[in-house]
Amino acid sequence: MNTVVSEPRPLLEVRDLVTRFPVRRGILGTLARAPRRAVHAVEGVSLSIGAGEMLALVGESGCGKTTVAQSILRLVDPVSGTIDLDGRRLTGLSQRQLRPIRRTVQMIYQDPYESLDPRFRVRHAIEEPMLIHRFGGDRAERERRVAEALTRVELTPPQMFLDRYPHELSGGQRQRVAIAASLVLDPSLLVADEPVSMLDVSVRAGVLRILDDLRRTGDMSVLMITHDLSTAAHFADRIAVMYLGRIVEEGPARVVVRRPQHPYTKALLSVVPKRDPRDRSELQVLTGEPPNPVAPPSGCRFHPRCPVALDECRVTDPALRTVPGEPDHRAACVLVGAPQA
Amino acid sequence: MGMRSDTLSDSPEDIQADLASGHRNWLWGIIKESRQAKLGLIVLLVFVLVAIFAPLLAPYDPRQQVGPVYAPPSWQHPLGLDDGGVDMVSLLIYGGRVSLIVGFAATMVAMVIGGGIGILSGYFGGRTDQVLMRITDYFLVIPDLPLAIIVAAVWGPSLSHLIFVIALLLWTTTARIIRAQVKSVRERVYVKRARSLGASDLRIIARHVLPQIGPLLIANTVLTVAVAIFDETALSFLGLGDPTSITWGTIIEFSFLRTAISSGAWWAVIPAGLCVAIVIMACFWLGQAIEDALNPRLKVSYVSPRRFRMRLPTTEDDR
Amino acid sequence: MSLLEVRDLHVWFDLPEGRQLHAVQGVNLDLDAGERIGLVGESGCGKTTTILAMLGLLPPSATVAGDVRLDGTSVVADEEEATRPHRWKDISMVFQGAMNALNPVKTIEAQIVEPMTLHGTAEGSAAKKRAGELLEMVGITAGAGARYPHEFSGGMRQRAALAMALACGPKVLLADEPTTALDVMVQAQILELLTELTRDLGLALILVTHDLPVVAQVCERAAVMYAGEIVESASLDDLYHSPGHPYTRLLFAATPDLYGEEAVLSIPGAPPRLDRDIVGCPFRERCDRAFDRCRVERPVLREVGDLRAAACHLNDEPVGSRT
Numbered sequence: 001m002n003t004v005v006s007e008p009r010p011l012l013e014v015r016d017l018v019t020r021f022p023v024r025r026g027i028l029g030t031l032a033r034a035p036r037r038a039v040h041a042v043e044g045v046s047l048s049i050g051a052g053e054m055l056a057l058v059g060e061s062g063c064g065k066t067t068v069a070q071s072i073l074r075l076v077d078p079v080s081g082t083i084d085l086d087g088r089r090l091t092g093l094s095q096r097q098l099r100p101i102r103r104t105v106q107m108i109y110q111d112p113y114e115s116l117d118p119r120f121r122v123r124h125a126i127e128e129p130m131l132i133h134r135f136g137g138d139r140a141e142r143e144r145r146v147a148e149a150l151t152r153v154e155l156t157p158p159q160m161f162l163d164r165y166p167h168e169l170s171g172g173q174r175q176r177v178a179i180a181a182s183l184v185l186d187p188s189l190l191v192a193d194e195p196v197s198m199l200d201v202s203v204r205a206g207v208l209r210i211l212d213d214l215r216r217t218g219d220m221s222v223l224m225i226t227h228d229l230s231t232a233a234h235f236a237d238r239i240a241v242m243y244l245g246r247i248v249e250e251g252p253a254r255v256v257v258r259r260p261q262h263p264y265t266k267a268l269l270s271v272v273p274k275r276d277p278r279d280r281s282e283l284q285v286l287t288g289e290p291p292n293p294v295a296p297p298s299g300c301r302f303h304p305r306c307p308v309a310l311d312e313c314r315v316t317d318p319a320l321r322t323v324p325g326e327p328d329h330r331a332a333c334v335l336v337g338a339p340q341a
Numbered sequence: 342m343g344m345r346s347d348t349l350s351d352s353p354e355d356i357q358a359d360l361a362s363g364h365r366n367w368l369w370g371i372i373k374e375s376r377q378a379k380l381g382l383i384v385l386l387v388f389v390l391v392a393i394f395a396p397l398l399a400p401y402d403p404r405q406q407v408g409p410v411y412a413p414p415s416w417q418h419p420l421g422l423d424d425g426g427v428d429m430v431s432l433l434i435y436g437g438r439v440s441l442i443v444g445f446a447a448t449m450v451a452m453v454i455g456g457g458i459g460i461l462s463g464y465f466g467g468r469t470d471q472v473l474m475r476i477t478d479y480f481l482v483i484p485d486l487p488l489a490i491i492v493a494a495v496w497g498p499s500l501s502h503l504i505f506v507i508a509l510l511l512w513t514t515t516a517r518i519i520r521a522q523v524k525s526v527r528e529r530v531y532v533k534r535a536r537s538l539g540a541s542d543l544r545i546i547a548r549h550v551l552p553q554i555g556p557l558l559i560a561n562t563v564l565t566v567a568v569a570i571f572d573e574t575a576l577s578f579l580g581l582g583d584p585t586s587i588t589w590g591t592i593i594e595f596s597f598l599r600t601a602i603s604s605g606a607w608w609a610v611i612p613a614g615l616c617v618a619i620v621i622m623a624c625f626w627l628g629q630a631i632e633d634a635l636n637p638r639l640k641v642s643y644v645s646p647r648r649f650r651m652r653l654p655t656t657e658d659d660r
Numbered sequence: 661m662s663l664l665e666v667r668d669l670h671v672w673f674d675l676p677e678g679r680q681l682h683a684v685q686g687v688n689l690d691l692d693a694g695e696r697i698g699l700v701g702e703s704g705c706g707k708t709t710t711i712l713a714m715l716g717l718l719p720p721s722a723t724v725a726g727d728v729r730l731d732g733t734s735v736v737a738d739e740e741e742a743t744r745p746h747r748w749k750d751i752s753m754v755f756q757g758a759m760n761a762l763n764p765v766k767t768i769e770a771q772i773v774e775p776m777t778l779h780g781t782a783e784g785s786a787a788k789k790r791a792g793e794l795l796e797m798v799g800i801t802a803g804a805g806a807r808y809p810h811e812f813s814g815g816m817r818q819r820a821a822l823a824m825a826l827a828c829g830p831k832v833l834l835a836d837e838p839t840t841a842l843d844v845m846v847q848a849q850i851l852e853l854l855t856e857l858t859r860d861l862g863l864a865l866i867l868v869t870h871d872l873p874v875v876a877q878v879c880e881r882a883a884v885m886y887a888g889e890i891v892e893s894a895s896l897d898d899l900y901h902s903p904g905h906p907y908t909r910l911l912f913a914a915t916p917d918l919y920g921e922e923a924v925l926s927i928p929g930a931p932p933r934l935d936r937d938i939v940g941c942p943f944r945e946r947c948d949r950a951f952d953r954c955r956v957e958r959p960v961l962r963e964v965g966d967l968r969a970a971a972c973h974l975n976d977e978p979v980g981s982r983t
Contacts, residue, residue, distance in 0.1 A: 060843035061814075075537055102539040114530035119552045128548075132540045170930055200702040201870055202914045206926035227843060230916040234924055257918060271848035273873035275917050277896040285848045289813055 010048040017081035041067040043245035054222040056232035059242035106182035110194035112174035116166040123162040149180035172203035233257040251329030261331035381626030392438040399431040411606040421608035424599035439588040444570035447507035455512035459519025493581040560631035567624035589613040664691040669726035685888035696865040698875030698882035706888040716743030753834040758821035762809040769805030775827045794823040815846035887942035894968035904970030
């Protein structure tokens with residue numbers, strides 16, 4: 001264990017992912033030969049998650065973060081790019097071939113009130129994934145796994161919850177059941193889409209801590225999609241900030257939050273409301289809203305709203321550049337590398 | 342743009358709904374809570390039981406003359422005798438049997454076809470949906486009377502033909518209703534989740550969609566029975582049914598043919614019609630009550646001011 | 661006398677089988693012109709019901725006791741008759757999810773003009789002109805009023821909802837989770853707008869939300885609600901730096917801070933059921949400082965300092981035993 005080992009291959013590796021949704025033209029449009037338009041939801045996203053790591057994908061609505069998750073799960077098909085899970089190339093596989101692999105990537109949804117079938121008792125909800133995948137052994141073994149999953153999400157004693165219906169549980173408990181239902185398949189990657197945004201504040205930390213513990217002890221990684229920078233800063237190892245289909249900044253969570261390099265990240269961080277009323281730091285409120293992903297701006301996608309845009313930003317579309325002195329911190333801005341003002 | 346879907350609902354309706362939702366989803370609970378539904382169910386059960394135990398309950402043989410033509414009601418024959426001297430009560434009891442059987446049978450066929458098409462259409466969408474709905478549209482526009490006449494004329498009048506015709510006319514409405522419901526259930530997060538887990542379509546339909554639309558299917562079935570019975574009565578009355586069988590429709594038909602009204606023999610006409618009307622009412626009560634309970638509680642948002650009550654200051658309890 | 665006075669407000673909701681849900685349990689509030697206060701709490705605490713009571717927008721299953729006075733006149737005493745003249749003219753509301761509740765078949769302008777016509781504030785072209793002014797006030801070009809809601813983004817729709825609430829020139833504005841469904845940048849824009857507007861128009865604002873930092877940004881004072889009652893009321897500064905109720909303290913601790921190092925807490929357990937009488941302190945099962953008295957005696961909201969009140973027995977204990 002003491003021998004120098006080369007960097008382990010990341011669990012998930014996404015390269016240059018492009019996913020677009022065609023906008024329907026309708027009969028008139030087709031007849032008039034209107035150009036085919038598409039929503040450029042994801043335009044060249046690359047990211048990687050190591051085993052046991054939590055990456056937070058942060059951004060406002062329309063930035064493409066949910067589409068990235070859906071592409072990884074192959075719920076939508078990317079136009080180009082590659083997705084490798086544990087060395088296996090997922091892109092290019094048919095839906096049929098993907099079936100066995102689906103077991104290893106599980107998703108937790110935002111709405112705890114909708115993600116469980118109201119007619120399934122907790123035990124069935126957690127057992128079902130095993131039945132679908134013919135996984136988990138015989139009946140007794142499956143029951144054991146269900147109880148174990150409930151324990152791992154801290155719904156103890158399991159017997160108290162097994163026969164309940166979702167409407168008898170609180171939001172936080174439902175979300176835990178959803179997590180338990182994902183755990184029974186021993187996934188290697190958990191994609192959590194806004195896992196706590198619909199829960200009460202006092203309950204959020206509990207659910208997040210469970211996710212955190214699971215990935216630390218369970219040989220599992222977590223891709224957390226969220227708009228909440230504070231949550232990302234506290235629980236994730238790394239943060240990737242998305243804007244209009246691209247990652248504009250990524251790096252270790254604490255570093256991105258304390259030393260943001262991209263103007264968008266800086267503005268975003270500045271407007272997060274602070275708990276301490278005495279903290280009256282300047283808010284950089286950007287005007288307007290992110291433009292329509294159907295027609296992204298030329299050059300740097302952020303330049304129309306950027307407070308420090310230069311002339312060249314209108315023409316150059318910067319790639320992610322490494323921040324000098326911080327090898328795992330990158331930002332897509334021409335100013336990166338330039339001395340701080 | 343600029344929005345997430347985030348709600349931490351605190352509205353009074355939601356608080357109440359949460360606490361009251363315990364048995365809302367269960368059919369029995371719904372029926373228990375509605376007086377209307379209970380009434381409808383009881384009435385229906387009475388008629389069904391009478392029909393089942395017809396041989397035991399009917400005082401006389403419905404094909405045997407027991408007195409003069411159009412004898413008025415008396416102690417031995419509370420509803421008098423018909424044009425053939427047959428006891429009306431017995432006629433009604435046996436007639437109910439057939440009417441109900443035809444009604445239920447036609448409904449079952451319509452449900453299977455309509456439900457099946459509705460589910461396939463709603464779940465798979467796309468091409469399947471378009472094709473199936475096109476077919477449904479064709480059937481929707483078929484006029485009922487001419488169809489019944491043609492079938493009776495070409496294949497001869499019989500009960501099974503009648504069932505066939507009625508079913509043909511009824512399945513389309515069911516198909517549309519079920520399709521709409523299936524479409525919306527399909528978009529629920531837990532169904533999407535099951536699909537992303539890799540569940541087969543069959544599994545999803547059987548375990549997630551059907552249970553969700555089940556109650557609606559039942560409500561629709563009950564309401565369809567009402568229409569089927571009405572259709573049977575009407576078509577038999579017009580002579581398109583089986584003249585040799587005894588149904589409420591044929592009872593009315595014969596009474597008209599044999600000039601019951603001008604003879605003043607109201608007992609030969611009205612009771613049968615009443616039976617039909619009552620059964621249809623009962624079906625409506627039951628079916629509507631279930632449907633109403635299942636409709637997503639129309640969130641009449643609290644923006645519309647409705648009168649709340651003030652409690653006078655003198656009657657404060659705690660604090 | 662304050663602009664808005666709420667005295668001992670109680671609200672019960674009817675439940676099946678003759679039970680009642682005691683959603684609001686004796687709330688008292690004072691609001692002066694130009695003041696911005698927050699009403700903070702988690703789901704089920706009664707904050708939305710409280711402000712709905714102020715507007716008289718409760719369903720028939722509700723029973724109300726207590727008084728709500730606007731400029732000295734009661735607005736609930738005679739139910740609908742008392743409330744209606746004031747609704748929207750003196751006190752109005754931006755509802756939770758208002759951006760999704762706009763009428764899709766009417767233009768934005770028409771929807772702003774509607775309350776004006778209904779309340780006789782303005783008519784015809786004067787109303788349209790004022791609608792244009794209101795739109796400009798909330799950051800939308802007046803010409804955009806001719807568009808329909810679906811042509812607006814979420815943030816713009818929320819601004820439109822704000823313009824509608826201001827249509828009749830109210831003195832008090834109630835905002836129920838105005839930014840909950842919005843992205844953080846749009847949220848910042850709306851909060852900035854709210855602060856500016858209330859300042860420029862001299863409005864009094866009650867901001868209802870579960871999000872403490874949002875309140876910290878906009879309001880000077882806040883009341884924290886739990887289980888239907890106000891458990892603490894103080895300046896935001898006091899609430900954060902020296903909370904007088906464990907729930908306040910724990911709520912802050914459960915809210916992650918961008919740069920904070922401390923672990924984020926969760927509060928175990930759940931709020932008590934409001935369809936039963938509560939014995940003792942409603943928070944005692946989840947409180948980390950509960951002691952014997954908390955089990956038997958329900959704390960009363962009382963003054964614990966300069967312009968602050970809290971409902972906690974710990975404030976009665978001599979200082980030594982509290983640390």
